[in-house]
Amino acid sequence: MRISDLAAEAGVTVKAVRYYESQGLLKPRREANGYRTYDAHDVVVVREVKALLSLGLTAEQTYPFIECLRAGNGRADVCPASLEAYRTRIAEVDRRIAELTDLRARLTDLLTDAENWRTRQL
Amino acid sequence: MRISDLAAEAGVTVKAVRYYESQGLLKPRREANGYRTYDAHDVVVVREVKALLSLGLTAEQTYPFIECLRAGNGRADVCPASLEAYRTRIAEVDRRIAELTDLRARLTDLLTDAENWRTRQL
DNA sequence: CTTGACCTTGACCCTGAGGGCAGGGTTTAG
DNA sequence: CTAAACCCTGCCCTCAGGGTCAAGGTCAAG
Numbered sequence: 001m002r003i004s005d006l007a008a009e010a011g012v013t014v015k016a017v018r019y020y021e022s023q024g025l026l027k028p029r030r031e032a033n034g035y036r037t038y039d040a041h042d043v044v045v046v047r048e049v050k051a052l053l054s055l056g057l058t059a060e061q062t063y064p065f066i067e068c069l070r071a072g073n074g075r076a077d078v079c080p081a082s083l084e085a086y087r088t089r090i091a092e093v094d095r096r097i098a099e100l101t102d103l104r105a106r107l108t109d110l111l112t113d114a115e116n117w118r119t120r121q122l
Numbered sequence: 123m124r125i126s127d128l129a130a131e132a133g134v135t136v137k138a139v140r141y142y143e144s145q146g147l148l149k150p151r152r153e154a155n156g157y158r159t160y161d162a163h164d165v166v167v168v169r170e171v172k173a174l175l176s177l178g179l180t181a182e183q184t185y186p187f188i189e190c191l192r193a194g195n196g197r198a199d200v201c202p203a204s205l206e207a208y209r210t211r212i213a214e215v216d217r218r219i220a221e222l223t224d225l226r227a228r229l230t231d232l233l234t235d236a237e238n239w240r241t242r243q244l
Numbered sequence: 245c246t247t248g249a250c251c252t253t254g255a256c257c258c259t260g261a262g263g264g265c266a267g268g269g270t271t272t273a274g
Numbered sequence: 275c276t277a278a279a280c281c282c283t284g285c286c287c288t289c290a291g292g293g294t295c296a297a298g299g300t301c302a303a304g
Contacts, residue, residue, distance in 0.1 A: 004251070014252090019291055033299060035252060055229060059290070077236040078243075086233040093226045097219060104215045107177060111208040114199040121200075126280070136281090141262055155270060157281055181261070 003028075006038040010046035020049055023059040025066055045069060048076045056093070061085055125150075128160040132168035142171055145181040147188055167191060170198045178215070183207055 007014045020026050021036075026045060028036035045066055052062045064081035076082060129136045142148050143158075148167060150158040167188055174184045186203035198204060 002252080013291080015291060015293090018253095023290090033252085034254095035299080053290080055232075056225060075236070075239065077232060078239050083233065083236055083240075086229055086236070090226060090229050090233065093222050093229065097222050097226070100215050100219050100222070103178060104212060104219070107208055107212050107215065110177075110199060111205065111212065114197070114205055114208070117197065117200050118205075124281080135262080137262060137264090141260095145261090155281080156283095157270085175261080 001038050003036050003038070006042055006046060009043045010050060012046060012050050016050075017046060020046065020059065025049055025059065025062065041069075055089065057085065057089055061089070123160050125158050125160070128164055128168060131165045132172060134168060134172050138172075139168060142168065142181065147171055147181065147184065163191075177211065179207065179211055183211070 001009075003014050003017055007017050010017075017026065021028065026038075026042060028038050028042065031037055048065055048069065049059070049062050052065060053059065064079065064085050065076035068079035068082050069076045071079070073079065077086065123131075125136050125139055129139050132139075139148065143150065148160075148164060150160050150164065153159055170187055170191065171181070171184050174187060175181065186201065186207050187198035190201035190204050191198045193201070195201060199208065
């Protein structure tokens, strides 16, 4: 199959597929005319990458999952490195939530303070 | 004062000051040799921009605050547009926290599932 | 065989808030 | 006078692609 077929089947754009390749996540063969050729296995890879990116992992962080697939596993997340990547990402999310929670408190403090200042001025 | 003095007093880098200028937040005069010249008022502006960026506002979103200062107010956040910008940002943060909370739940589900799968395989 | 619709390629610029570096002019201290 | 320290502009980089382009390939109908 060609690139637009792969993109359609995996639910991403052609541009995204080429980007994944530039990140080393895909290595399509080429037809004589230079067109990229993919197989069913690549569809699974692209779907996996898409899912992981939507979880906030970087393209680089999807590497262990793709290697896990390439190693012959039916699932990308059953390898130790994948589990570790999940845990790392959960920790990142926790940190980010804590940051944003603190940020929100600072913002509401600032807003309240500014509102009070205006009230006093009236 | 020159750019490095301004940067030092406001606690940012020279590069950041030039970036704020490129975003229209500063309009320094120029010496005959082309060097930028700033006054004490600019220090206040840069400190304000720095504080707002650290709250996650974009450079563009700091505009109302700087205009509020330029209008002669002692505080950048006592103008209606500034209050509105705070509220907008709080709403953004709330949305983001909700997204991340949902994301975390999905991640822990995936992790648990993958761990269980491994356990069964052993 | 040709036309036209559609596909593919690589290449370029864009995002936000600067960081880093290059190359060159200016100022200031010793 | 010279070297350090400062200033300038301009270019490339981030991340996950989006948008657009020109050039060329493919495939059908006519």
